[in-house]
Amino acid sequence: MMKILSALIAFCLAVPAFSAPLELASEVFVERVQKRADGSTATVLEAPKLVVPGDQLVFVVRYKNASAQPASKLSVTNPIPRAVAFSGTADGTEIVSVDGGKNWGTLAQLKVPKADGAFRQALPSDVTHVKWNLNQTLAAGSAGKLVFRGVVR
């Protein structure tokens, strides 16, 4: 724990004060199917007041360049909580890891070891981390959001 603590202090000290050029915010919503009076259904996003296993979650990561400088090489990483089975992103431009962030690739490129030593194709539920490498420069004041979905295990 002390190691982590000192590492964090070092990290904090390394960042100059008042230099928060990028804002990053994480939000979670629950996706619900609501029945309309006429019998049709609508999918709505709700604040997660009530969440049980099997519920569909939508994770939204918002970023904004709050500085006066353009930001480049923006990369956003989101570890998938253990109680959530990843089910995909909105744009499909992500790369993922199925081994805790050691190896990265598109889901189709990744394999998972089986008990007998052989490998099988990775499934969305195997994903441990999702990452977006945004190759464009983020102009001062501009913002965007990244969205992925998961199911409560």
Next chain:
Amino acid sequence: MLRTSSLHYRLQAACPCFATLSVCAFAIGAIAHTPAWAAGTLAGTNIENIATASFDTGSGTVDIQSNTSVILVDELLDVTVASTDPGDVTTTPGATGVSLTYRVTNNGNGPESFRLTANVANSGDDFDPVFGQIVIDTNNNGVYDAGVDTVYVAGTNDPLLQPDQSVNVFVLTNIPSTQTNGDRAGVSLLASAGTGTGAPGTTFAGAGEGGGDAVVGTTGADGDANGFIRVDAASVVLAKSATILDPFGGSNAVPGSIITYTLVATVGGTGTLNNLVINDPLPAGTSYVAGSLTLQAASLTDAADTDAGNFNGTRVSVTLGNVPSGETRTVTFQTRIQ
């Protein structure tokens, strides 16, 4: 109850270290429990999400973290009941303490106690047995053990089941003596979540394990199953016939004639007649022909030993054991007219 933190994380001079530190502590806690439940993530688990980003504004790469968004997993109330008897439980008119076996399983994601109710008055069957009691299989051997397993008292010892855990429950009933062969009765056991039941989606605010809400799952938070009792008055008909062989090759009953008796036991009705024994005393004026006893055409010794039959000087006895209905057993022996 909104459980998502809406604070945007900003790197400011005012002590971001503590904020970051608490974030790390959460992350370590989250790794520690791996959900391995069929019932899903345990109620009361916090799902915590943090995003990290790196970027470059010309003065080197900078790493930042988002706020932690937290969702508390609420308790799902689900239960199933299954009848675990392999088929109809057979009984006889007037029998008491007839036991039907059920398994109650907590399919929810939190520990829950369940209220049990038995119903003997079901439609679509031939009669209603008289309810005796509900018994919990305390020693978990799947068999009702009188005096060992605990009698259930509603509200007093409602079984508390962990997620995915099951308990065997017996319903004991008495059979009216007026029932006849083939009568069938359904007995159902209902288990209801102690927190509450209702249409799927019904919510009990703050009643969930771990401080969240409790919500009724697809089972309606209750379940029931039917077990069946069948009255099985198996009966036996014993037919006795005799043939006579006189010393001269004829069939006259004269001193020295050999009488061959044939006893045919036919089990009727349904089910099985247990521990069937045939005893036949020797008629007066005859003597037993040593070694003449047979069962299903196979010889039996006269001694009381491991085989099924014996002759003790006054009667023959053959133990037939458990005979299913529709089967017959044939016993023969011989006597000599004195």
